[in-house]
Amino acid sequence: MNNQILIVEDEARLASLMADYLRQANFDPHILTDGLDAVPWVRENHPALVLLDLMLPGRDGMEICKEVRTFSDVPIIMVTARIEEIDRLLGLELGADDYVCKPFSPREVVARVKAVLRRSGGHSTLHATGLVLEEASLHASLNGHKLDLTAVEFKLLQHLAAHPGRVFSREQLMDRIYSDQRIVSDRTIDSHIKKLRKKIETANPECEVIRSVYGVGYKFEIEE
Structure with missing residues (x-):
């Protein structure tokens, strides 16, 4: 079973906290801090799900999401502190499966991950x-x-x-x-x-x- 979760988040403390909670839930998290690394990593590793911050160094989370959608159905949960972006995050032009707003509970993130994975049904x-x-x-x-x-x-x-x-x-x-x-x-x-x-x-x-x-x-x- 593929239980690899990619966390693309430039706030090191927050990324580490999410990774810890995901490990406790028997997932295998991997952290990237630069948006430029995200698309190549998804192409090469085929994670079960991506937790993608909206504001990233190197490349914007929306651009990453759009490009990933040209070659993969991997579930994507957008993470944002910009409440005004929520409508766009879930719009047709983007392709995100869900979103969470900062600040959030790490337990909520784990619950969202499990829910999205249940809906997606996996890839094979x-x-x-x-x-x-x-x-x-x-x-x-x-x-x-x-x-x-x-x-x-x-x-x-x-x-x-x-x-x-x-x-x-x-x-x-x-x-x-x-x-x-x-x-x-x-x-x-x-x-x-x-x-x-x-x-x-x-x-x-x-x-x-x-x-x-x-x-x-x-x-x-x-x-x-």
Whole structure:
């Protein structure tokens, strides 16, 4: 099980305190103090979650979050003392999974980490309500019905399902599924979504999980 947590925080005392509490909760924390080191470290080490301060030397936490989202679904919890930034932190343009405001209790941070990890379901096998995605084999099933997905369709569904209820723009989805930065149009994403919906409908006609948000994009949502 991957229990590595990256803490990107330039306040040494605070970073050390968070790391101590995370160790007590059986996580394996790693601390970075410079924003310039964050993206290369995530690329190389694939942590289970990132605790990312907003104000960092070298590089702003928002820029780091945006770049990480172009190649990884790793859960990100933003840490900020700037209350006025909260709406932007959780906005479509950023991609954070949660936030905590300074000052905070270290126990609260640990609780947020556990909650976000439960929601994300991990990266190798994702279990949502009725949905099972196994990344290693590209196996996908919904309510026991197998979905015969292409690699692109699998990646698209995996990304949406890892963040239930969150709306992704077409541009964000293109950045995620085409990591080589190839030039594709909005209609390419629409085409993939259409085919993905058709396969889900064929396997389980009563279950609509990918919903359109007019003028914005798409989201994953299963009605209980």
